[in-house]
């Protein structure tokens with residue numbers, strides 16, 4: 568068969584099964600085209616995308632502005648490495664630091680790399696600014712966290728699948744319960760060697776756990792009082808997903824420069840990825856002020872592709888789109904509608920028990936045991952009914968469409984979801 572020949576879904580799935588490592592268990596649907604909130608499979612069937620590539624495609628599939636920026640830059644200059652300057656990186660660095668209100672940025676490619684970068688910066692700061700004795704620094708993390716897949720990151724995961732038989736593990740992490748300020752205070756004050764607190768403002772992979780109202784602000788206060796860096800992993804929650812530019816913006820839905828708002832909790836280190844490129848290209852970033860970022864000197868950290876001209880052009884276009892199309896405000900408004908419609912359905916439902924989330928990062932809890940296939944089977948039925956979503960842990964389905972959705976489309980989706988759930992009522 569020629570490589571150009573069109574293949575059926577079944578054939579493509581067979582190829583992946585035979586030639587690809589089995590490190591994922593995808594829903595059986597083979598996509599070949601995307602536009603806005605829609606994707607199409609190779610047979611031409613159209614679906615609403617309710618995963619958005621784990622919130623990478625916030626700006627919608629193949630957004631023309633982002634694709635054009637990428638194509639223009641790809642024709643001009645793709646990669647210089649950081650051995651030389653390129654004419655896009657500095658412009659992007661000014662743009663993104665002003666956009667999010669930090670002194671400096673360190674550009675990387677994937678979310679996990681950005682988390683690793685933040686951990687390295689935090690440790691270096693601990694030794695060189697805070698004055699912790701060499702190799703003694705500890706970083707506090709939360710139970711049920713998801714920060715990526717590198718050896719160090721999985722060292723502090725408590726997902727057995729992610730962790731088991733990948734040891735020996737990286738030392739220097741203390742795990743505490745999420746959304747538990749007492750646990751944080753106890754851990755922070757337990758030792759002089761605490762360097763940082765790494766936290767997801769909402770735990771996405773764990774099943775969209777929104778912490779209590781005061782959690783982030785109080786956590787930041789505890790960090791500040793104990794000279795500990797507050798590190799926010801907003802790889803999934805950032806870039807308008809939760810109805811504000813960042814989840815740490817709290818109740819502010821302005822489109823940028825949120826740090827002046829009363830509800831804003833300023834991270835000492837902010838980690839972004841996923842939607843920073845609108846899903847067009849792997850782009851991640853770590854943002855911090857000079858006092859923290861300046862601990863990194865030439866040769867101490869880097870990446871061949873980090874800060875390349877395509878990434879810079881794509882990220883600027885992707886962040887422009889967030890402002891131009893008021894995506895945070897739209898996510899806030901549609902998220903409220905989604906949860907209120909689902910809550911109405913759940914009142915009389917025996918199959919769904921709860922809807923929770925913020926903005927357009929939401930989850931529905933399915934009424935069955937953790938190890939049952941019910942959530943998976945519901946996602947298969949949703950697929951048949953033209954909507955793609957995926958279970959997270961246990962019997963939880965995450966619903967996270969592109970933020971360019973309109974109200975009519977959202978209500979259409981609510982009707983697909985509720986009528987599909989009805990098929991599973993006991």
Ligand SMILES: *Cc1c(COP(=O)(O)O)cnc(C)c1O
Pocket residue numbers: 621677678679680682713714715716767771772800801802803804840841
């Ligand atoms: C997806 C994700 C990561 C990892 O990003 P990759 O690009 O897959 O490496 C890290 N943190 C959070 C919160 C994420 O959701």
